[in-house]
Amino acid sequence: MKLLELSEVSAAYGAVQALRGLDLVVGEGEIVTLLGANGAGKSTTLRSISGLLTPNAGEIRFAGQVISGLHPEKVVRLGIAHVPEGRRVFPGLSVRENIMLGASNRRIARAEMARDTAEMFALFPDIARFADTLGWMLSGGQQQMVALARGLMARPRLLLLDEPSLGLAPLIVQQVFRIIARIRETGTTVLLVEQNARIALSVADRGYVLETGRLVVSGKPDALWNNEEVRAAYLGGKRLSEEQKPA
């Protein structure tokens, strides 16, 4: 079943056209990854879905409803949570407060919010002991955990993740991706933007490769990985040998 569908979506920042007629489908329960070089339009796609950017052409449908042009506050109420690039944890709020505010899209009582926050600390035990620490004092990996937990607090049907591995040490990246795999097990659909194609394809069901705002190729991780042309151009070059292909 199609949960999210983009048809011929174009978007621009001022005079700069960032997306040129993109078609994309995400099925319920899938992890789909968007790959491509810097400036390919990956983040722009997520920003158009969550309403931070209004597409200048095309249509975005979520669970059958047209959402293109809706304000972000409305989009998140429909069940799409966007964890933005760079984590963007509120620096002057504590970890607990950051996570609690993730539920702002749901009308729930304070007690339920506290209960859900406790649940997040169980899911991310590494940040539990920093519950009262201010956001700016955390390491990049801890901030990524907070950003993920904050996104999950919205109880989204679709989670948009923008570069969750950015600036993290390899061990932390693996930890973050184990959590992403676990998120899918809870029934949440994930649309993942990544520069690190190898690790993204290791958790994804399908992938799309973008170039200058257009779709170049899409398919299963294996097919994408074995496509020499794609690998050379967008997935980090030919130097990687067969043994390094994702599991």
Next chain:
Amino acid sequence: MAIILQLLFTGLGIGAVYALVALGFVLIYRATNVVNFAQGQFAMLGGYCMVITTVDLGLPYWLGILITLVVMAGFGAIFNLGVYYPLRHRSFLPVVISTIGASILITNLVLGLYGPEPTTLPGVIDFPGVSLGAVFLDSQYLVIIAVTLILVLLQYFFFEHTLVGKKMQAVSQDKEVASLLGINVTGMIMLTFAYSAVLGGIAGVLVAPILFVSVGLGAQIALKAFAASIIGGFGDVPGAIAGGLIIGVAETLGAFYISVPYKDAFAFILLFAFLLIRPQGIFGEKVSQKA
């Protein structure tokens, strides 16, 4: 010794008024990254609102205060819609110019409606004050200090212990992410303007019995409150309070020991000194971290 205590008391009283207006500056600055140059006019409007309700219409004082609070909150919301909201996606400068324009408009509207003659407002309590040894504690100054203290405590409780307070902090720290989480950013900014207008209005109500209520009241307080927020570290809440109190005490001491005609200059001498020696202000290094 008694004279110094007397001056300190008076200085803290007037400083508390500067602190309230400075808080308004800081809260709006944190929410919108823009300095609202009409903040002083909020104080003037509060003063006039009291004069109209209690002196001209003869309503009881408590009712006048209640009406003033409601009028100021509404005025803050309208100010937000007319002065800030249409320009919210523009850069710093157009919005600042818009607030300067609004302050000129407000001043001249009041001038047109009420004329240039300063009026007076009686204090909240008839009773003149109490003597504590050689120090005379004027009742209006006591009221100012008490009300300011209560407001600061309420505000601390609101921002640190309520969900709406946390959402307002979130909006001031990252509007884009706040909207992604489903926080009503426009509503929170509206609330900030309404609250800042109420703070300014209360400052005007408190200071009106001490100074004359005139169209110049706004500029007179705002310049010192602005200096106070810079001395405290612009954008810092405890800094705005400390800065206001420091300026109040400094100008009172300066007027007594150095020169009465130059009373208004001491705030700016202090401001220059800070800009030269510690431009980030007293709490400057903490800017952008905590409301």
